[in-house]
Amino acid sequence: MRRSGNDGSDPCLPQGDGGATLLPVRPGISFVPLLLMLAILAGCTPAVSSVSPPSVAAGGPAFTMTVLGSGFSNGSTVQWNGSPRSTQYVSATELLAQVNAPDIAATGSASITVTNPQGIGGPSGSGSGSAGGSAGGSTTQSNAKPISIVSRSVDATAYQIDPAHDGAMTFGSVDFPASPTWRVSLGTGTPSNIVIADGKVFLTTGTAGGSQLMALGQTNGATAWSPQAIAGVGAGTASLAYDSGRVFVSGGSTLFAYDAATGALDWSTGLAAAGTGAPTAADGLVYVNVTGNATIYALDEATGAISWQHALSAVSRISAVTADGLYVTAATAGCPTLDLRPATGEVIWDSSEGTSFCPQTANETPIVANQLVYSPNSSGTSIFSAQTGSNTGTLAAPLPAAFTGSMAYFPQGANLDAVDLSNSTVSWTFNGDGTQLTALPIVVNQYVITGTAGGNLYAVDGTSGALVWTQALGGQVQQLSAGDGLLLVLDEPASGGGGTLTAYTVSTNP
Secondary structure (H helix, E strand, O other): OOOEEEEEOOOOOOOOOOOOOOOOOOOOOOOOOOHHHHHHOOOOEEEEEEEOOEEOOOOOOOOOEEEEEEEOOOOOEEOOOOOOOEEEEEEOOOOEEEEOOHHOOOOEEEEEEEEOOOOOOOOOOOOEEOOOOOOOOOOEEEEEEEEEEOOOOOEEOOOOEEOOOOOOOOOOOOOOOOOEEEEEEEOOOOOOOOOOEEEEEEEEEOOEEEEEEEEEEEEOEEEEEEEEEEEOOOOOOOEEEEOOEEEEEEOOOHHHHEEOOOOOEEEEEEEEOOOOOOEEEEEOOOEEEEEEOOOOEEEEOOOOOOEEEOOOOOOOOOEEOOOEEEEOOOOOOOOOOEOOOOOOOOEEEEEEOOOOOOOHHHHHHEEEEEEEEEEEOOOOOEEEEEOOEEEEEOOOOOOOEOOOOOEEEEEEOOOEEEEOOOOOOEEEEEEEOOOOOOOOEEEOOOEEEEEEOOOOEEEEEOOOOOOOEEEEEEOEEHHHHEEEOOEEEEEEEEOOOOEEEEEEOOOOOO
């Protein structure tokens, strides 16, 4: 007697026996139970539970969309507004689809469905689906899920402005003012990175009892809600990110989520080890690297539940995130750079430079720009294709830097070097007051902004290096950020701690 049924690996066949009658099998003769035959003839009806990313910026590059659900087979095809897209089968619950740049050229939305060819269905190994169906052209179709195509954000939501950490912001126009819009003294304690979103400016500062989260109004710097003490987080150790109405704060071994409108704590999640890096949040998930156990965590933004985690031999403090990749540099021999799928944590590619030493600093943060990943190695910067991981070259200068489509701007002691990405040579060098550049540069439209230990703020033309604007501040310029038409500058006294946050309105057309 032979039992016909499904061990659970094929959703297009009945589970277990499927109620099938067991039939004897004679040599050379096969019998197919009735329910099994009906399943084969009917095929499998797919269902879509989510798409990742659920939204993407208009005018962006092509990307790989992750479709999660059930009932997928090796012949499944992802449809974009009813039009098939190149589809790769991963499992019965996951498909990958190539979304083309023309698909997202303008704002709007698209309907995502999955079709299965009717006939013999079910997974038969990894491969690429096709747009066709069965011999008769009949298919089964899933429910629809939307993906939004939105305008490019002008919020500053993460370390170095955005989840890609490229240090670049584009406004409708830029006009540098003669004086600040407002200034706020932050008291004592080392501030965190600056987030600009939801009509507010967010950062943490230190107190005698630890760190606190502050929210200031963008228009006048007034306190938007009472500072929130961050439980168990020491002064100067917290970092921020923002997405969809929540501010995420990492510190110690915990990730916190606060309501951006009220400051109320929505949730907190312990992460098993200390050494949390700056969080990066995008498309419903917030990502944080924990150096204490060399693990990357992805948490649900709404609940704080861990969606997935990925352990490495060592991990840098911050990951970069785009529509179809989460990029991390492992702080270990060889400086390997990895690309993980944001929705699931699967490894897309893993590349090692083969060097014997990797600098153990927070500057291991990778940067994504121009569909390339710029990642630190032992002597400079490696360049990888964001899609494939193929090595496309190196830059002699080490990260961090700010990037545009054609240039990268590296702080080199007292100098700001502009590197032409077409030939990897220094196009120009700017030296302001001769003192150390103490703030990472950012790019706003065509202008590069930087600051010095001498307390001077500079904006230079990104093409020529010519000085176009300068301001004298009271202390060392430590941080810069730009969002929603504002340029935010943090300067601190030479002794460190506290300092002043200054806002300049550089665009009334963000």
